[in-house]
Amino acid sequence: MNERYEPRAIEPKWQARWAAEGVFRADGLAGAPKKYVLEMLPYPSGAMHMGHVRNYLIGDVFARYYRMRGFDVLHPMGWDAFGLPAENAAIKEGVHPAIRTKENIEGFRAEMASLGYSYDWTREIATSDPAYYRWNQWFFLRLLERKMVYRRFSKVNWCPSCLTVIANEQVKDGRCERCESVVVEREMPEWAFRITRNSQDLLDGLDRLPEWPDRILAMQRNWIGRSDGTECDFVLEDGRGAVRVFTTRIDTVFGCTYLVLAPEHPLVDGLATGPDRAAVRAFVEKMANTPRGERTAEAGTKEGVFTGAYARHPFTGDAVPIWIANFVLADYGTGAVMAVPGHDSRDFAFARAYRLPIRQVVQPAGPGHKPLGPTDSWTEPFTDDGVLLDSGIYSGLPSAEARHRLTAELQRRGLGTAKVTYRQKDWGFSRQRYWGTPIPIVYCEKCDPERHGIPVPDDQLPVRLPDIDVESVLTGKGEPPLAKVPSFVNTTCPRCGGPARREVETMDTFVDSCWYYARYLSPNLDTAPFDAALASAWLPVDVYVGGPEHAVMHLLYFRFWSRWMKILGLSPVDEPVTRLITQGIVNGPDGRKMSKRWGNVVAPSSIVGRYGADTVRTYVLFAGPPERDFDWSDDQVEGAHRFLKRLWALASTHHAAAAAARHAGPWEGRALEIRRLAHKCVRRVGESIERLSFNTAIAGVMECLNGLGVVETLGSEAEKAAMGEAMRLLALVLTPFAPHLCEEIAEAYGATECTVTQPWPAYEAALVVDDVLPYAVQVNGKLRAEVQLPASAGEAEVRAAAEAEARVQAHLTGRFVRKVVFVPRRLINFVVG
Ligand code: ANZ
Numbered sequence: 001m002n003e004r005y006e007p008r009a010i011e012p013k014w015q016a017r018w019a020a021e022g023v024f025r026a027d028g029l030a031g032a033p034k035k036y037v038l039e040m041l042p043y044p045s046g047a048m049h050m051g052h053v054r055n056y057l058i059g060d061v062f063a064r065y066y067r068m069r070g071f072d073v074l075h076p077m078g079w080d081a082f083g084l085p086a087e088n089a090a091i092k093e094g095v096h097p098a099i100r101t102k103e104n105i106e107g108f109r110a111e112m113a114s115l116g117y118s119y120d121w122t123r124e125i126a127t128s129d130p131a132y133y134r135w136n137q138w139f140f141l142r143l144l145e146r147k148m149v150y151r152r153f154s155k156v157n158w159c160p161s162c163l164t165v166i167a168n169e170q171v172k173d174g175r176c177e178r179c180e181s182v183v184v185e186r187e188m189p190e191w192a193f194r195i196t197r198n199s200q201d202l203l204d205g206l207d208r209l210p211e212w213p214d215r216i217l218a219m220q221r222n223w224i225g226r227s228d229g230t231e232c233d234f235v236l237e238d239g240r241g242a243v244r245v246f247t248t249r250i251d252t253v254f255g256c257t258y259l260v261l262a263p264e265h266p267l268v269d270g271l272a273t274g275p276d277r278a279a280v281r282a283f284v285e286k287m288a289n290t291p292r293g294e295r296t297a298e299a300g301t302k303e304g305v306f307t308g309a310y311a312r313h314p315f316t317g318d319a320v321p322i323w324i325a326n327f328v329l330a331d332y333g334t335g336a337v338m339a340v341p342g343h344d345s346r347d348f349a350f351a352r353a354y355r356l357p358i359r360q361v362v363q364p365a366g367p368g369h370k371p372l373g374p375t376d377s378w379t380e381p382f383t384d385d386g387v388l389l390d391s392g393i394y395s396g397l398p399s400a401e402a403r404h405r406l407t408a409e410l411q412r413r414g415l416g417t418a419k420v421t422y423r424q425k426d427w428g429f430s431r432q433r434y435w436g437t438p439i440p441i442v443y444c445e446k447c448d449p450e451r452h453g454i455p456v457p458d459d460q461l462p463v464r465l466p467d468i469d470v471e472s473v474l475t476g477k478g479e480p481p482l483a484k485v486p487s488f489v490n491t492t493c494p495r496c497g498g499p500a501r502r503e504v505e506t507m508d509t510f511v512d513s514c515w516y517y518a519r520y521l522s523p524n525l526d527t528a529p530f531d532a533a534l535a536s537a538w539l540p541v542d543v544y545v546g547g548p549e550h551a552v553m554h555l556l557y558f559r560f561w562s563r564w565m566k567i568l569g570l571s572p573v574d575e576p577v578t579r580l581i582t583q584g585i586v587n588g589p590d591g592r593k594m595s596k597r598w599g600n601v602v603a604p605s606s607i608v609g610r611y612g613a614d615t616v617r618t619y620v621l622f623a624g625p626p627e628r629d630f631d632w633s634d635d636q637v638e639g640a641h642r643f644l645k646r647l648w649a650l651a652s653t654h655h656a657a658a659a660a661a662r663h664a665g666p667w668e669g670r671a672l673e674i675r676r677l678a679h680k681c682v683r684r685v686g687e688s689i690e691r692l693s694f695n696t697a698i699a700g701v702m703e704c705l706n707g708l709g710v711v712e713t714l715g716s717e718a719e720k721a722a723m724g725e726a727m728r729l730l731a732l733v734l735t736p737f738a739p740h741l742c743e744e745i746a747e748a749y750g751a752t753e754c755t756v757t758q759p760w761p762a763y764e765a766a767l768v769v770d771d772v773l774p775y776a777v778q779v780n781g782k783l784r785a786e787v788q789l790p791a792s793a794g795e796a797e798v799r800a801a802a803e804a805e806a807r808v809q810a811h812l813t814g815r816f817v818r819k820v821v822f823v824p825r826r827l828i829n830f831v832v833g
């Protein structure tokens, strides 16, 4: 064995051999149980960053580990190749997005290869490939047939800088997630998936995902936002209709002192006919130009105007004034609320600002609660459940019971009903961009004068993206790019054969990532999106690794999609992923998220170039548990590198003596000690991987190495054989982390097969028990001896062994033992008089 550890020499060699032998191919092990290990497919941007590296490493450890555990492992990789950045770069630099994307993919693929990831590259896919996006179009048509796709005119979030519609999920605090411009609302036609039809089902499914992080489950629950409440009518004073409100607190209805409508509520115009009309109009106008985020900010000012109209309270018959205000949203519930300032924070703030009456109708329940005093003196509302007061015949009832009774009474009188509301909205997915999947719809004046859209027949799929003159089409302004390509727009109507125009919008790229994991099963199939028989064999994905930033978009959309893949008879599962791992962030050395903006980016290629892939891998996996953030540290990279060098040095020092040594036992003394260290390490690494504690797995190997390092020369044949075995075992268990180095050591120590295709080693049970422990023996608190005992020994055995020691006997004979203090695993103390 070479004395020096030279990663640059050994890493490419093993990468080439893995590829040549196809060791990472799935479907290699007939009859073996399967594991599908997947990482979220990357958007291939300029270069890989450490976040990518970590993401794929976590998956790679599982893939290699499971393979060694005897599973048939599927571990594929592909490219989320459509999307805005490539198009924006094209607008800026004039390079066609297809060209830029191809370059980027090649760069990513090379970087991945240099890191030694164990992918089955025969299954690689790119979502911008017509052979792939054809099936997006096919799914679109199937969902359209089932009325799960529809065209709507609606207020959309428009980013004036990206010049496109963006999803609610992509708006952060009223700004575009990508470019941070303030998002404005626009009335536009768009295509939407009726995901809300699955809201309840998506919610229920979360209970069947015990291996997803609680945080992600909570975010999805919250996003779907089920709310159990009551709808209730307040009949208008003039008798012309009613204001229907949605409330979760109908128990507070006797405290309702005004109603509030969203400025966009359809009744507003008809209500404000009196002197207040001008003020109402001005307010509505102002709100139309205020971003949603600003209007609804929890801490923001509550603003509104009185409409001049009144409605009748359904229980007291009082006249209740109707207001409009910024904080009531048109698209939640009924777009109208009954305001209860005594028991709701926003209503309280609003009532104080506009001097509206505040009434207490719920009081704190339970012993030890004092009355709250007159509402004039309150500084905040009482928002908890309690017991009703001043609520007619409902006074004295607990809130929960009152809600039932009041809802039943409304129902009886035809004024309301129990109602479940969801915060989740349908998924608007059409985009005014070029670099995406064309929506397979045409418009024909003759057959479809109302422009509902005529589906492109299946046998005309894919509707291909046209090649374009980048400069004239991707201008970043005006009409959607595809509208500027006559050869694309002008087509014939599938119904009448006359002239027709194609839809010029493209699909949100989240459509691409809804089902890609199934495409890997049969990446070249051209008769269906994927092979249903293979889906039965391989789905669901067993381990899925990705960033927590996908908690509610991708991870919700693809759960939605998998339900429809099941309904369409393509797949047997409705939940796509059994175990989800969301990896922590890799921060720069300064503790800030690695980003060009902070100038704290560490490029993977620079570290690989300097230390080799195994060092990067070991460092990143050792730096912390996969789900935790960590700060980059050059010193710790050095540390990881030193560890690998020490392992190499040990292997090479003992190579001549140990590699071929054989010994059949018995094992004792130092040879036994070496074996104990190695077998304990095998156990520890395996258990740590199962617990997702990759850092302690590596720590286990480090400790073992420390123990073995003490042995400088090997004497007996037994010692030589023990060391040979230890090196072979370490090379196997460290394979998921530092595979190249392990292959090289294993080969030097006689392996004829790649480590990753060898079985995960079993440890010998007898060697891993902590069988002897040193006990301190004290007499009157003074240390007199030390005895070695089995860990399982109880007090009696320890005492007997201690008393047998000559030095202890010397202090005990002739004296009376008044007491014995026994500390398990530590010491025994004789108190003598
Ligand atoms: C009266 C009331 C009294 C309310 C009380 C709360 C506390 P969740 O749980 O999020 O569903 N609300 C209803 N529609 C709204 C809209 N379009 N815009 C803004 N607010 C709206 O919240 C339901 C509560 O949010 C409803 O219950 C309503 O206020 C308000 F002591 O009605 B509540």
Ligand code: ZN
Pocket (backbone or CB within 6 Å): 444, 445, 446, 447, 448, 493, 494, 495, 496, 497, 498, 500
């Ligand atoms: Zn036609």
